[in-house]
Amino acid sequence: MQKQKPRLYGIPFSPWSEKARWALDHHRIAYEKVDHQLLVGDIRLRILLRKPTGRVTVPVLDDRGVLFTDSFDIARHADSIGAGPKLFPAGRxxxxxxxxxxxxxxxxxxxxxxxxxxxxxxxxxxxxxxxxxxxxxxxxxxxxxxxxxxxxxxxxxxxxxxxxxxxxxxxxxxxxxxxxxxxxxxxxxxxxxxxxxxxxxxxxxxxxxxxxxxxxxxxxxxxxxxxxxxxxxxxxxxxxxxxxxxxxxxx
Ligand SMILES: N[C@@H](CCC(=O)N[C@@H](CS)C(=O)NCC(=O)O)C(=O)O
Missing domain, CATH: 1.20.1050 (Glutathione S-transferase Yfyf (Class Pi); Chain A, domain 2)
Structure with a gap:
């Protein structure tokens, strides 16, 4: 069976989402994009994140059930699984x-x-x-x-x-x-x-x-x-x- 691709919830024009896309694309990681709608998309995110209250934001990466809820964490994750040159050089x-x-x-x-x-x-x-x-x-x-x-x-x-x-x-x-x-x-x-x-x-x-x-x-x-x-x-x-x-x- 083919492995399911990670899913990236994001906003096409949002700088925060673009940071995550850039890191994933740099490492040539295949992922599915899910467009998030401002505010109304919150409900879907809350269900995904099991977070009924408090602030939820995109980008969110769902890598086969493991959730990354910040562009920085998504980039770190991309660096740990990707094949491209490191975006986080050791010690820096x-x-x-x-x-x-x-x-x-x-x-x-x-x-x-x-x-x-x-x-x-x-x-x-x-x-x-x-x-x-x-x-x-x-x-x-x-x-x-x-x-x-x-x-x-x-x-x-x-x-x-x-x-x-x-x-x-x-x-x-x-x-x-x-x-x-x-x-x-x-x-x-x-x-x-x-x-x-x-x-x-x-x-x-x-x-x-x-x-x-x-x-x-x-x-x-x-x-x-x-x-x-x-x-x-x-x-x-x-x-x-x-x-x-x-x-x-x-x-
Ligand atoms: N520290 C977060 C910040 C993300 C953030 O502020 N996202 C905004 C981008 S406009 C958002 O999710 N807006 C949609 C909303 O609030 O419904 C990250 O880097 O991922």
């Missing part, structure tokens, strides 16, 4: 973990800033709607969309620390800039590692990578871009684009 795990914490903090701040913009600026909310919908249904969609965004903002406590989101993003992008000073291509020694993956994905909400690699979520490229950050950190975006060209093998 703590450094990679520190970069992952930077990526997580920055992404949470960027996501919060984006959702708060949609809640607080009517034009940003309208830009999230699918193109070409009839005028008559627009107010209803805006209302429903608003409710979903409010629930999302509550789930991740986005109003907390609203004033510091920008500073958190800059602190972590500055650290990346410093580490890559002098034209270095990789964060850990001279080889590609998960530190590069996790920090490359922090830039997805500064300016999305080319759509050949990953789709953009509601709001499109504009909604997912921060033009002033993109200008200030243009060199980092160039680094990210080069990294994708060189190391992002498709599934």
């Amino acid at each position: 795990e703590a450094e990679i973990e520190a970069w992952n914490r930077r990526s997580e903090a920055g992404l949470a701040a960027l996501r919060a800033a984006m959702i708060l913009r949609v809640l607080d600026e009517p034009a940003a909310a309208k830009a999230m709607l699918p193109k070409g919908i009839p005028d008559v249904v627009e107010p209803l969609l805006l209302l429903v969309g608003r409710r979903v965004m409010e629930l999302f903002a509550a789930k991740y406590e986005m109003r907390k620390g609203a004033a510091s989101h920008r500073a958190v993003v800059e602190e972590n992008l500055d650290a990346l800039e410093e580490a890559l000073a002098g034209g270095r291509k990789y964060l850990i020694g001279d080889t590609f590692s998960y530190a590069d993956i996790t920090m490359a994905l922090l830039l997805q909400m500064v300016r999305p990578v080319d759509k050949r690699f990953m789709s953009v979520g509601p709001g499109g490229r504009e909604g997912w871009s921060n033009p002033d950050l993109a200008e200030r950190y243009a060199a980092l975006l160039a680094w990210r684009d080069e990294l994708y060209e060189k190391h992002r093998k498709s599934a």
Whole structure:
């Protein structure tokens, strides 16, 4: 009997899900993708994870009954079963973990800033709607969309620390800039590692990578871009684009 493939629950346009896909694809691990729907997908996840209360997030990897509930753990698992060059070189795990914490903090701040913009600026909310919908249904969609965004903002406590989101993003992008000073291509020694993956994905909400690699979520490229950050950190975006060209093998 053929072995069942691992299943990856994820969101096609989410940077966290892309981290897991990149690590799995790097190791050429075959897996089945299951699309997760924001908030409504929670029920299916709760059943899978046997977690009736508390926060559930994607990506989640179900490797024949063994569950991995964080992109970092999925990448570690991929590294332990995969055949490709290691993404976690021996002895450098703590450094990679520190970069992952930077990526997580920055992404949470960027996501919060984006959702708060949609809640607080009517034009940003309208830009999230699918193109070409009839005028008559627009107010209803805006209302429903608003409710979903409010629930999302509550789930991740986005109003907390609203004033510091920008500073958190800059602190972590500055650290990346410093580490890559002098034209270095990789964060850990001279080889590609998960530190590069996790920090490359922090830039997805500064300016999305080319759509050949990953789709953009509601709001499109504009909604997912921060033009002033993109200008200030243009060199980092160039680094990210080069990294994708060189190391992002498709599934
Ligand atoms: N530390 C987690 C964070 C994952 C995370 O925040 N996932 C969000 C991505 S938008 C999510 O699951 N959102 C869907 C939802 O809340 O329904 C990881 O790296 O896997």
